[in-house]
Amino acid sequence: MRIYYDSQSAKWYQTGLETVVTMGAEKKAIALEMEGAGEEHASFEMRLNNNQIGPLIGILTSRKPNGSIAGNIPLFIELQKKLISLNGISFIFTPEGVGVEVINGFTFVPVKNTWIKIKIPYPDLVYNRIPYRKSEQDVNCQQIFSTLREKNIPFFNPGFIDKYDLYCLMKNHSYLKTHLPKTILANQKKGLFQFLRKHKSIYLKPAQSAKGKGIFRMKLGKNMRVKLEGIHTSEIYQTFYHFWEEWEKVFQEINYLAQEEIKSAHYDGNRFDFRILAHAENDGYSVTGIGIRQSLEQEITTHIPAGGRLLPYQLLQTEAHDQFIQTVVQHTGKALSDQFGYFGEFSIDAGVSHSGHYYIYEVNSKPMSFDETEIEDRKISRLCRLFLQLTNFNN
Incomplete structure (x- = not known):
């Protein structure tokens, strides 16, 4: 009417x-x-x-x-x-x-x-x-x-996700924990130094940020020198202690995570990640779209605004990729909703290592727009169908 x-x-x-x-x-x-x-x-x-x-x-x-x-x-x-x-x-x-x-x-x-x-x-x-x-x-x-x-x-969705809260949720999940890079809070000098010595190359990420903002790669080099690389910056510290002297105040004001660097599989000479969009459907979750993001100008992040490029998923699609993505979407959606409240949609940044192991890097509760028009079109359609389902007007 x-x-x-x-x-x-x-x-x-x-x-x-x-x-x-x-x-x-x-x-x-x-x-x-x-x-x-x-x-x-x-x-x-x-x-x-x-x-x-x-x-x-x-x-x-x-x-x-x-x-x-x-x-x-x-x-x-x-x-x-x-x-x-x-x-x-x-x-x-x-x-x-x-x-x-x-x-x-x-x-x-x-x-x-x-x-x-x-x-x-x-x-x-x-x-x-x-x-x-x-x-x-x-x-x-x-x-x-x-x-x-x-x-x-x-x-x-119930709200933005703190990266460390997400990590704690996933590390206690029987399936998801097998796909997590090693991660710690970067707020303790001794703990961060030991973590860097063990992994040699790590990422520093703000616990509350998105789109690659504030992310750095940290490497321990010869003679214990520390190299810190941002998207547009690079700095050398003579020792970890020189680094900590400068960054301690930052870590006190902003919660940062330290995460081991995963040696990513490459395509055409550069690393790539999966961008996965998922929506609730009936009593579970399913994949709405998958995109590939590849780093070109720098290796810190594959985000398009930071110089990454878009590739079609079909270019790299395999049966193993499909299986991982479908499985991780189901488990992630249920875990998020059980812990934080109902999630109708989310996106996952994931990757695969040189050895073929899959990793979850990020989960976003309010996905940004995808550059792929067909994925955006499916998103609109699936959201509206979900609105009808949840309000009992789908008959």
Whole structure:
């Protein structure tokens, strides 16, 4: 059935039925009709299930310092377009817009190619796309998560993952622990030095970061010299103690992990990693897409912004790769949801060593956009199907 939004009165209404229908998690009644309904009002075709229209999907994001909406706006638009094609709607909102009974948000109207302000009931489901860790840790945001739990409104994903928390989870998992590089917290001088002496080449990674930011490779060379390489920098320290003198304060302020360097398999002379996108499906998890990222200008990271390049998975695809990826997705999805709360999607950065052993490097709870158009298209489709499934509007 079709519903309408009147911007002047900030109310939703419908004209197709003589009985009252409801919308949102708290089943708020929609007015039967409104005087002066016309072409200028936004309208949407919705699914009807026992006098409940939906699905109504809320996309939670945050604001930039200047007050504008942050986040992946192109993703939000594509989700809205796909949902409309499936007879549902979405809206974006920030913690500042959440009231006791209604939410002040924005919805995209494709026929007008514009966003409009709306007042809307609490949604059937919330998709967490807050782009900054600091915003997500804010007391107002945490209060919203508490409210969603109290109202039994499903939401995913529950939040950013701390790399060390992730490591602790995986090292206690019978399958996942076999695919972890050796890892320690880099906050103790003696422990880090012993770790470096043992492995000779290690990575230093901030426990709370993404896209390769703040990552360094550290090598122990002849005469106990330490070489520290960043994406754009390189520095030599006469001894580990000279290094620690300079970096101790950094490690006190920012949690860093030390991770053994894995001697990666190469293609055409350079290392490569797998970028794996996965989504929940029914009672499990399945692969949405796989990309290959290869380092070119430096060996620190394969991220595209740092000079990496994209390769099609089909170029390097093997039965063994397929088997590992499918298996690791199933185990990772279940472990994450059991530990942290429901994960509807995630991505994995993984690799294979010279000897053929597979390793998990990162797991991202809010995957960035893939450069592969076909993977992005499948992501949109699978997310929307998951929205329908979780809100019981998939019939």
